Amino acid sequence: MLEQPTSKAGWTRVRFDQIATQINDRIDNPAEAGVDRYVGLEHLDPESLRIRRWGEPTDVESTKLRFQPGDIIFGKRRVYQRKVAVAEFEGICSAHAMVLRAKPGAVQPEFLPFYMQSDLFMERASSISVGSLSPTINWKALAAEEFLLPPIQEQARLVEALLAVQDSVEGVHSLISATRVAQIAAFEEHLRKADANLVALGSIMTASPRNGYSPVAASSETGHWVLALSAISKCGYRHGQLKPVEVDPDTLSSRIKKGDLVVSRANTRELVGLPMVFPEDRADVSYPDTMMRIAVDPNIISTSYLEMCLRSVSCRRQIQSIAAGTNSSMLKINGANLRNIGIPLVDITRQGEILEDVAQFTDALAFAERRLEATRKLQIKIMSDVLSGAVTA
Secondary structure: OOOOOOOOOOOEEEEHHHOEEEOOOEEOOHHHOOOOOEEOHHHOOOOOOOOOOOEOHHHOOOOEEEEOOOOEEEEOEOHHHOOEEEOOOOEEEOOOEEEEEEOOOOOOOOHHHHHHHOHHHHHHHHHOOEOOOOOEOOHHHHHHOEEEEOOHHHHHHHHHHHHHHHHHHHHHHHHHHHHHHHHHHHHHHHHHHHOOEEEEHHHHEOOOOEEOOOOOEOOOOOOOEEEOHHHEEOOEEOOOOEEEEOOOHHHHHOEOOOOOEEEEOEEOOOOOOOEEEOOOOOOOEEOOOOEEEEOEOOOOOOHHHHHHHHHOHHHHHHHHHHOEOOOOOOEEOOHHHHOOOEEEEOOHHHHHHHHHHOHHHHHHHHHHHHHHHHHHHHHHHHHHHHHHOOOOO
16 A cells, blocks of 8 residues: 655645535436436546536436536545546536546646545555445544645646656547547448348347346456456446455356356446447456346357447447337346347358458557556656655655
């Protein structure tokens, strides 16, 4: 665990409530909040300060919290997921988050969210969280925690460097989005030329879709992991999105192996039903009950080809049409409906040729995802190194 330096010239030890205020503007009827956007924890990307998606206030019913531009939205449940974001607009958010506002005279406002992304802060927040199934941090405990902060001038210099890295992160995001659009367009053009036959997904399955299992989260590494829902992105598998879990028979029965295809069973309308093929050759990872595994006849269709089909515009429309739920911030699909999705099928040889033709896009996306992960980690490492005394700001 990272330790704060006991002293640094000019650094100040402060309680968290001396540098941040909790904003508790509760909204009992979200539909009458007078805002256009609702941000749930499912809309926040781990290790990213940017909010890129949201729902509508009419999607939800229970009490929410209002936030303003510049406020920090901090996921107080399962803080190990590292969900901290800065609002660029007014809206309401889940009550499973804290809305925090920097105290400008005590801390550089732009510095605080970067500080909260650091390993030191996250480890401290995890250590004071309470509860076993869904560990949660409360404001009273966080407010009383003491932290050692650099002078305002040094904070400003750190922010300048961190914002430069953040610009790089945003650039990679834009590259990924453009490449993804080009990949799907190229794939669909191949299908059009190939005159594919539309078949029901269930007709090429070798078993019924199987939901995973969500075991008890472990507070430390156990040697076994479960995929986080964030492991499935619009581009496929995201490396490193794993949570340590306790090992039991149910956990082991839901292990995932290299080449398995799973889809997001429960997620936002934008992400529900997205597929990914697990690419890692290991036996210590399970998939959760928010995903289901799809087993198909490899002589008829490859999982990589099916993954691309399920990302196509036509399949996404079908999947979104069968997704159901009380609100669009968390919709679900089931195996029975998924079996009816129409898949554009060509012979197995032609599948390989199409995948080879779009491989340049697939490789570019994989490279960009690795670059994005590395850039995000660099951003966090800069702050963590400063706080741990590894470097001088």
